[in-house]
Amino acid sequence: MSISVQHISKSYKDVKALNNISFEVNEGELFGLIGPDGAGKTTLFRILTTLLIAEKGSATVAGFDVLDDYKSIRNHVGYMPGRFSLYQDLTVEENLNFFATIFGTTVEENYDLIKDIYVQIEPFKKRRAGKLSGGMKQKLALCCALIHKPKVLFLDEPTTGVDPVSRKEFWEMLKRLQQKGITILVSTPYMDEAALCDRIALIQGGEILQIDTPPEIVKHYPKKLYNVGADNMYKLIETLKGYEHQYSVYPFGEFVHYTDNRSDFNSKELKLYLETMNLSNISIEITKPTIEDTFMELARL
Template structure:
């Protein structure tokens, strides 16, 4: 296994950031940690990147213990934190040369790893990093994390605040890196990115809720989901929450996702209930469950 985490616990005073977290990541796998802000993702990344020590439990990266072998791990992993942390006053080229020097290598030696990414930022190589767009900063940070040819890549919410086009480009780059044998552990609050991973772990309040492939996790969702809409969406949500047979109610794009407590769902009864409280243009149709639906059900 490229990454092994066994019964990791970490607290900050009265806050339990990680609670008995265990999972394994196979070599060459893209493994996603999926959860909201404050779920414990960054704390776990810092422990695996040897920047933080767990209160209890064990973890290893590329076969090396995160406490005993921290120096070895720092030379064989690439870490891209959620916040842009490169030198803002240095140019693109200067940042890359600096990180190559730190790891006693050169840009030329491992250029094959970053070529696809670097070609996109090369026109701006003399621009200071702090003046780059969000997408360009992201690509530069990834280049710097790859310059020493790491075995394992840690990416902590790498696409937060980046436009949709840059997000898609970034994930295309990750797939190409995976083909080169690099193991990737990535965290994200975006449920649509979860489907791009080989396996995912849902994390909430420092606890792992479930681990499986995205396809298998969606199959675990047993209730029928309904897409609902009406002329007043806010009133629709509030009315559904007080409906006696409601199991779950939450906004989902232009619809409300609704599940019922009954085995046999009565559409006519629900429509009648909603019309009586003044809603019009009501639509109710069956929807396919998504990863987000599964997470919401587990988190509840």
């Protein structure tokens, strides 16, 4: 077991940031914490990286207790906080060298681990970190977090505010790191990134809604989900919400994801209803639920 969290709770004043959280991450696993801002992801990361002390519960990282063995943990984990936390007035090279030095190693010693990532930013090695683009900064931060060959890597919202191209590249990098045996705990507010993890924990309001592999999570979606489309989106949403048998109505891109209260749902009946309400170009098709659908379903309970 690489990370083990048992009944962790933590409050700030009267706000409960984490409420009785438990989960385990296996060695070499890519584990995702999926949830919106304020779900408690950062607090959990800080507890696991020994920066905060939980009020209740216990946790171990790489076999070390977060409280008693915090020094050992600090030697064996890499941590990339949510904000870009490198020295903006130092160059790419200087930042990397600095972090290598304070971890008692050199860039050369662990170069094979960061090589894939570093070659992409190497052309800019003399540039100050503050002058890099979002994607570059993120790559540099990852290099710095990896420079001492950590056993466990903590990445707190690494892809927030980064464009899709950089995001995709970033996840490809994580997959490669995982193959080198590094356990990765990553958090993200983007549901579409969840599918890229081995297992995920859906988290909201300081509580874990569900933990499983992404395919299993969507398999547990309790209802039949329909994609409903029509010409006037606003009217469609309003009309569906006014339908007496509706269970949930969520806009989903160019369609609306609709579930019905009844087990014997008849799409023709709904189509008829929508037509009588003056909607045109109506389409109703059954569709596969996504992790986001599951999340919303769990969150409304």
